[in-house]
Amino acid sequence: MDTKTKLISAAEQLFDRHGFTATGMDKLTKAAGMSSRTLYKHAGSKTALITEVLKERHRRFQPHIEVGSVDALFDALEEWIRSESARGCLFLRAYGETGGDIPAITEAVLAHKARLYDKIQDIVAIETDGQAMPELAEQILILYEGATAAAIYRGPKAVVSAHKAASALLKQARS
Amino acid sequence: MDTKTKLISAAEQLFDRHGFTATGMDKLTKAAGMSSRTLYKHAGSKTALITEVLKERHRRFQPHIEVGSVDALFDALEEWIRSESARGCLFLRAYGETGGDIPAITEAVLAHKARLYDKIQDIVAIETDGQAMPELAEQILILYEGATAAAIYRGPKAVVSAHKAASALLKQARS
DNA sequence: AGCAATGTAAAACGATCATTTTACATCGTC
DNA sequence: GACGATGTAAAATGATCGTTTTACATTGCT
Numbered sequence: 001m002d003t004k005t006k007l008i009s010a011a012e013q014l015f016d017r018h019g020f021t022a023t024g025m026d027k028l029t030k031a032a033g034m035s036s037r038t039l040y041k042h043a044g045s046k047t048a049l050i051t052e053v054l055k056e057r058h059r060r061f062q063p064h065i066e067v068g069s070v071d072a073l074f075d076a077l078e079e080w081i082r083s084e085s086a087r088g089c090l091f092l093r094a095y096g097e098t099g100g101d102i103p104a105i106t107e108a109v110l111a112h113k114a115r116l117y118d119k120i121q122d123i124v125a126i127e128t129d130g131q132a133m134p135e136l137a138e139q140i141l142i143l144y145e146g147a148t149a150a151a152i153y154r155g156p157k158a159v160v161s162a163h164k165a166a167s168a169l170l171k172q173a174r175s
Numbered sequence: 176m177d178t179k180t181k182l183i184s185a186a187e188q189l190f191d192r193h194g195f196t197a198t199g200m201d202k203l204t205k206a207a208g209m210s211s212r213t214l215y216k217h218a219g220s221k222t223a224l225i226t227e228v229l230k231e232r233h234r235r236f237q238p239h240i241e242v243g244s245v246d247a248l249f250d251a252l253e254e255w256i257r258s259e260s261a262r263g264c265l266f267l268r269a270y271g272e273t274g275g276d277i278p279a280i281t282e283a284v285l286a287h288k289a290r291l292y293d294k295i296q297d298i299v300a301i302e303t304d305g306q307a308m309p310e311l312a313e314q315i316l317i318l319y320e321g322a323t324a325a326a327i328y329r330g331p332k333a334v335v336s337a338h339k340a341a342s343a344l345l346k347q348a349r350s
Numbered sequence: 351a352g353c354a355a356t357g358t359a360a361a362a363c364g365a366t367c368a369t370t371t372t373a374c375a376t377c378g379t380c
Numbered sequence: 381g382a383c384g385a386t387g388t389a390a391a392a393t394g395a396t397c398g399t400t401t402t403a404c405a406t407t408g409c410t
Contacts, residue, residue, distance in 0.1 A: 019196060019274060026397090036399080038356080088271050092263055099192055142336060142340065146318055148324075152270065154292075168344060169343060199367065200367080201366085211370090221369090
């Protein structure tokens with residue numbers, strides 16, 4: 001694993017576990033096993049590091065939304081939450097901690113969310129034989145977002161409930 | 176407005192707008208219009224201040240969940256989001272920023288969420304003539320949570336979509 | 351052999367962090 | 381008219397913040 005990869009993945013872990021602002025550069029250098037000089041040569045600044053972590057997170061998350069059915073979408077979410085993290089959406093947490101005041105971070109967050117909504121629209125179109133149903137897509141997005149949030153305090157079974165609700169809404173929309 | 180009230184409401188505003196960790200005590204004293212000595216006499220510590228802000232937030236939010244129907248529940252949420260804040264759930268944000276490591280804060284968050292779920296169970300029972308339907312209640316909780324999160328980037332119309340989804344699930348459960 | 355790249359360790363930067371302290375003013379109450 | 385409560389302003393605490401710098405070691409390429 002090269003230096004940059006090691007840095008990004010250590011940073012992602014610490015940011016997810018302890019928050020962005022509360023994670024200092026000293027803890028980052030220690031966790032990534034490198035000097036602060038090397039860290040700054042690769043990351044440039046803390047803001048840039050956060051942005052890169054979010055972009056890498058999106059890359060890693062992408063396969064979980066690049067699916068062809070609502071069932072697969074929620075199965076993938078359940079797997080992610082069981083194995084990766086049940087601490088809420090890291091993108092929204094970054095947005096909240098920075099108050100939306102740092103353009104690069106805000107852009108990364110909004111791009112991720114736009115991509116998520118677009119993909120859900122595609123999935124809904126597949127499930128309904130090509131019909132565009134933007135409100136149904138938004139409802140499934142909300143169930144997806146809500147499951148991620150509720151899983152923090154209700155565990156992975158929140159995803160199962162959301163999954164069933166999405167299936168019911170879809171079935172109703174088809175009839 | 177007495178000193179303590181002024182402090183709590185200034186703190187709530189700053190925490191919501193800029194995050195908990197990023198909000199320093201100097202900005203708190205300036206916004207609340209008091210010396211740091213007075214602030215510490217009333218709050219004790221930053222952790223205690225955050226805890227009190229969350230408890231006060233819960234008190235102020237309570238009327239919005241103490242309702243008798245799913246319609247009223249989502250109408251109240253829509254009103255809250257339009258007038259108060261569309262920055263996501265402040266409780267979950269506090270939990271995320273502290274990593275769940277500060278017991279007093281974690282307790283306040285979990286108590287709020289437990290109260291929310293209990294209330295939704297009551298509402299579902301009213302709507303279904305007394306039947307206990309814990310999974311339907313969880314689904315409505317997820318729509319509620321998801322609307323709060325999605326409203327950050329999709330605006331208040333997310334609450335309208337969630338409202339319709341909740342009504343549909345309820346209608347289906349009744350038949 | 352020599353040079354550019356990439357790394358380390360460690361100190362220093364000024365700013366800001368949460369918190370405490372020192373010294374003083376303004377009250378309403380007994 | 382003294383007193384306790386409640387406030388202010390301002391400085392000091394030691395720690396930690398993000399970032400830069402100085403000085404040196406280890407590589408791989410030409």
